[in-house]
Amino acid sequence: MYEQEKQLVAEAALTYVKDGMIVGLGTGSTTERFIEALGPLVQAGLQIQGVATSLATVRLAERLHIPLIDLEEGMEIDVTIDGIDQIDGRFQTIKGGGGALFREKIVALMSRELLYLTDSSKFVHHLSGPLPVELDPFALPYVRQRLRDKHVSATLRVKDDRPFVTDGGHVILDVELSAISDVRVFAKEVKSWSGVLDTGYFERQPDHVLTVEEGKVKRIAHPRLRDGGGLV
DSSP: OHHHHHHHHHHHGGGGOOTTOEEEEOOSHHHHHHHHHHHHHHHTTOOOEEEESSHHHHHHHHHTTOOBOOOOTTOOEEEEEEEOSEEOTTOOEEOOTTSOHHHHHHHHHTEEEEEEEOOGGGBOSSOOOOEEEEEOGGGHHHHHHHHHHTTOOEEEOEETTEEOOOTTSOEEEEEOOTTOSOHHHHHHHHHTSTTEEEESEESSOOSEEEEEETTEEEEEEOGGGGGGOEEO
16 A cells, blocks of 8 residues: 555656756655656656765666756755655654665755655654664764663664665664654754764755545645645
8 A cells, every 4th residue: 555655646746846947856765756757757858957865866867867966065956855764743754764864864955845755654643763873884883882871772774684885885773762752852962973974863844745645645734834735
């Protein structure tokens, strides 16, 4: 069911992409569906430029002949379209399941509008994690000890029986949040530790989220834009 919901929101997101836009292209299974649907529109004449958030997204966009540009100082991305791992009622979000959290966060911060795509399983009352933490491999023992001192458990992310390495050459700890009452405060503290690049708690919250209710795509606006909700 959730796979079908991902396809529905991916196709609905196409309406947010207009001629002449710079579009931030996220990373992950839902965003892959969006990019796959975007490719034929570009080949049919839609004029856009994409900013990729990972090497995997670069490869996919290039295969679909979607033109890509690099980030530049002063650039404003018109809209970034990405997926999420968890979102609560206050639009606090956790991302990074695809391993591209740092680049995704930078692109989000440089975007005029941020649109997240999600199936209904990602909505939660309280962010329960895990919270991805991207760090330099040399700092791994130190960061693990800091977490242990706070009685917080974490697991080193692995892929193919080896530590997962991000596009930037870092590793990721997936941190349990069961003992954490305020994820925002906790993430801010962890980010301040030496060796930590960033966390999957996204300070830049989405303007809108596309999800599925009763088989129909629903757009949910950020609380500050609450009159913008409705069916797409």
